[in-house]
Amino acid sequence: MTTLPQSGTQVPANNTPKKPPVNVLGGLLTALTYLLTFLFFFPILWMVMAAFKTEAQAFQTPPVFVFTPILDNFRVAFERYFPALLNSLGAAFGSTILAFILGLPAAFALAFYTTPRSRSVLTWMLSTKFMPAVGVIVPLYLLFTNLHLLDTLPGLILMYTTMNLPLVVWMMHSYMTEIPYAIFEAARVDGASVWREFFGMALPLSLPGISATALLAVIFAWNEAFFALNLTTSDAAPLSVFIGSFKTGEGLFWAQMSAAAVLTVFPVIVFGWIAQRQLVRGLSFGAVK
Amino acid sequence: MKSLAALLTTALALGSAQAASTITVATVNNPDMVTMQKLTPEFNKLYPDINVKWVVLPENELRQKITLDVASGAGSFDVATVGAYEVPIWAKNGWLDPLTPAFAKNPDIAKSYNVSDLIPGVRNALTVGGQLYAVPFYAESSMTFYNKDLFKKAGVTMPVNPTWTQIESFAAKINDPKNGTYGICLRGLPGWGENMAVFSTVMNTFGGRWFDNNWQPQLNSAAWKNAMTFYVNVIKKYGPPGATSNGFTENLTLMSQGKCGMWVDATVAAGLLSDPASSKIVNTVGFANAPTGPGTTRGNHWYWSWNLAIPKSSKQEDAAFKFITWATSKDYIALVAKTKGSWASVPPGTRTSTYTNAQYRKAAGAFSSLVQKSISSADVTKATKDPVPYTGIQYVAIPEFQALGTQVGQYLAGAISGQTTVDQALAQAQAAAQKVAKDGGYQK
Structure with a gap:
């Protein structure tokens, strides 16, 4: 993003050296940025607006921009919100923590204790993401049935852990390889154990990466709908299933569903906002490679 | 654990x-x-x-x-x-x-x-x-809804048992796109339970059927051609723009905002159109039986x-x-x-x-007896003019129909939006039905 205005200003400056059109162009680019941001933001704005409309207003053509906001939709949505919220929190954080417990040592070993097979192991982990989810749902469903994991929170946590594990290993592997190897050599000379290398050095040095990865893992698990729809019914149904339950073939449902969606994205926005600084640091840390 | x-x-x-x-x-x-x-x-x-x-x-x-x-x-x-x-x-x-x-x-x-x-x-x-x-939780059929105000303005009256030919002439008189009112709203949204539900009742009453008794698809018959030409034309000429994205919900909204002269759809809409909380036409909505076509009176309303x-x-x-x-x-x-x-x-x-x-x-005075008669006279075993090897009025009760109906629904939507002609749509639909009959092992 930051490189865009610079390269943009250089080209016309060479072509027309007399006048400095930098400001005009800069202004245009700023306006364009605002426009693009607004375009990306608009669906969310529209969803929030729809959540405060009556069903008829939410569906009206031409669309309504000025209206008296109502809270009825939220009242309906709140009736079923909290059990789903608890499940989403449990599944998203449970799977993230589990994925880190398993993935961090793996990333550490793959980064600093490389073997000829390290590359293949990494590629293999990524390959579990190649297959579309729908391609594995039947065997998964049968496994879950036989292990009595259908519609249980532990089952959902396990599912999301397998989904997030490759992400954790890959991202943490890339952060850890950024750490100068010489630091570890020096520590070894001083007699540090593998445990001390891991807990005392690798972990603290990759904290920004951990928070960025954790946020991504939480968001992925939070937004996941396909496995949730298929592997849970009522006891463990998370928020993605909760949103779906508002759809109906008879009558209007957009306003209620928008209210449910607003309630669903709200916690993620809060997490993101809290983790914002860490997130930017963590993401740019990997980007300057 | x-x-x-x-x-x-x-x-x-x-x-x-x-x-x-x-x-x-x-x-x-x-x-x-x-x-x-x-x-x-x-x-x-x-x-x-x-x-x-x-x-x-x-x-x-x-x-x-x-x-x-x-x-x-x-x-x-x-x-x-x-x-x-x-x-x-x-x-x-x-x-x-x-x-x-x-x-x-x-x-x-x-x-x-x-x-x-x-x-x-x-x-x-x-x-x-x-x-x-199974035990029934609620049942529905299809019927005609109309806007009495718009009918009065156009100087026409709706009979209790309209024909599709009459419906078309009413639509022509009511249609006034400049003022945002349309002659008729019908489902165009592709799907076996969307446009195909309504269209299949039209096709039945025009004398068509999906398969003959030997499971030979009949989508290239004159009855199908007449029915689809009629359905496509009436939507194109007297329907709201963008009809291929309108299903039940969309048409319900248009109708309840007073934008459609007529609407042929599920009987459950009768209650919704009579509900002041969601409808602006509570006092002007009229009810009639589902229209019949030139082929037969059978299968004109679904179950x-x-x-x-x-x-x-x-x-x-x-x-x-x-x-x-x-x-x-x-x-x-x-x-x-x-x-x-x-x-x-x-x-x-x-x-x-x-x-x-x-x-x-x-x-439910205004519509209760109409609804009851529609439901009790909708016979899933006698929905077509000529004999068929299947049951169902707006569907064929075989597992493959869900996919076939939706596919044909897409061809129908293509013809409504003008991407293909009715003849092209029917040729594609016939081929799809032929494949189902053959692959499903229905043809002996």
């Missing part, structure tokens, strides 16, 4: 004092089902030892999930909400528990439930090989019902049976009337007694 599960179970058991068994009911978010969920405490007054859990999903996801669950024997659901189209298919697959033995086992319930009170056509649609496989059934994989058949016979009983219907304060909002179309009830007739 085990101790955690045990702890949770204890907590659950404590939460619902004496719950001896728990049943899971899978359903959709339609208004009548929302009412059923809210009335769960009333069920518990009768059966305090049965704990009811709800699973609410969009229709297509629900269908997939129940199919997966039943086929794999997972047993997550004890009660499933099943459409009229699936009941015979699922029954033949052995996925549903037959209910006739359960009624024999529970004479008290059988007596108060009174199966013979169910409207005969509805009962027939849920019976396979002499066994009842659909949402039913409650017990999947074979359920381990709580007794409790599930108690629930489904409660939720479809005469007492339940009266309970809804009492809680909602109006007989017009009871689940319609299932029981003869509903329509002989004086209070219901008064509340």
Whole structure:
């Protein structure tokens, strides 16, 4: 993003050296940025607006921009919100923590204790993401049935852990390889154990990466709908299933569903906002490679 | 993990004092089902030892999930909400528990439930090989809705039994796109349960059929061509723009905002159009039978019902049976009337007694007898002019129809939007139907 205005200003400056059109162009680019941001933001704005409309207003053509906001939709949505919220929190954080417990040592070993097979192991982990989810749902469903994991929170946590594990290993592997190897050599000379290398050095040095990865893992698990729809019914149904339950073939449902969606994205926005600084640091840390 | 599960179970058991068994009911978010969920405490007054859990999903996801669950024997659901189209298919697959033995086992319930009170056509649609496989929660047919104001302005009157030819001439007179009113709103949104539901009734009454008795597809017949040409033209000339994205919900909105002169769709809309909370045409909406075509009077109005059934994989058949016979009983219907304060909002179309009830007739006066006649005269076994090897009015009750209907629905939408001609659409549709008949092993 930051490189865009610079390269943009250089080209016309060479072509027309007399006048400095930098400001005009800069202004245009700023306006364009605002426009693009607004375009990306608009669906969310529209969803929030729809959540405060009556069903008829939410569906009206031409669309309504000025209206008296109502809270009825939220009242309906709140009736079923909290059990789903608890499940989403449990599944998203449970799977993230589990994925880190398993993935961090793996990333550490793959980064600093490389073997000829390290590359293949990494590629293999990524390959579990190649297959579309729908391609594995039947065997998964049968496994879950036989292990009595259908519609249980532990089952959902396990599912999301397998989904997030490759992400954790890959991202943490890339952060850890950024750490100068010489630091570890020096520590070894001083007699540090593998445990001390891991807990005392690798972990603290990759904290920004951990928070960025954790946020991504939480968001992925939070937004996941396909496995949730298929592997849970009522006891463990998370928020993605909760949103779906508002759809109906008879009558209007957009306003209620928008209210449910607003309630669903709200916690993620809060997490993101809290983790914002860490997130930017963590993401740019990997980007300057 | 085990101790955690045990702890949770204890907590659950404590939460619902004496719950001896728990049943899971899978359903959709339609208004009548929302009412059923809210009335769960009333069920518990009768059966305090049965704990009811709800699973609410969009229709297509629900269908997939129940199919997966039943086929794999997972047993997550004890009660499933099943459409009229699936009941015979699922029954033949052995996925549903037959209910006739359960009624024999529970004479008290059988007596108060009174199966013979169910409207005969509805009962027939849920019976396979002499066994009842599901009980109807509510049923619907299709009919004509019209806007009396717009009719008056155009100087035309709607007969009780209109023909499609009359409908077209009315549409031409009413159509006034400059002022945002359209002659007629019909479904264009592709889908076997969307545009194909309405179009199939048009096709039936124009004298067409999907397959002849040897399972040879008939989509290249003159009747199909006439029906599709008619349907496409009437939407193009007198319908709202962008009709291919309009399904039931969209047309309901257009109609209730006074933008359509006429609308041919599900009878459940009668109640919705008469509800001041969602409709602006409460005082001007008129009702008539579904139009008939030049071919036959058969199959011009559809039959659909949402039913409650017990999947074979359920381990709580007794409790599930108690629930489904409660939720479809005469007492339940009266309970809804009492809680909602109006007989017009009871689940319609299932029981003869509903329509002989004086209070219901008064509340739903404008449309009740029309709706009842439509539902009871919709015969899934006699929907076409010529004989057919299948049952169903707006669908063909074979598992492949869901995909075939949606595919043909897309070709129909292509013709409505002008991407293809009717002839091209029909050639594609015929080929698709031929493939189904052949691959499915129907052709001998």
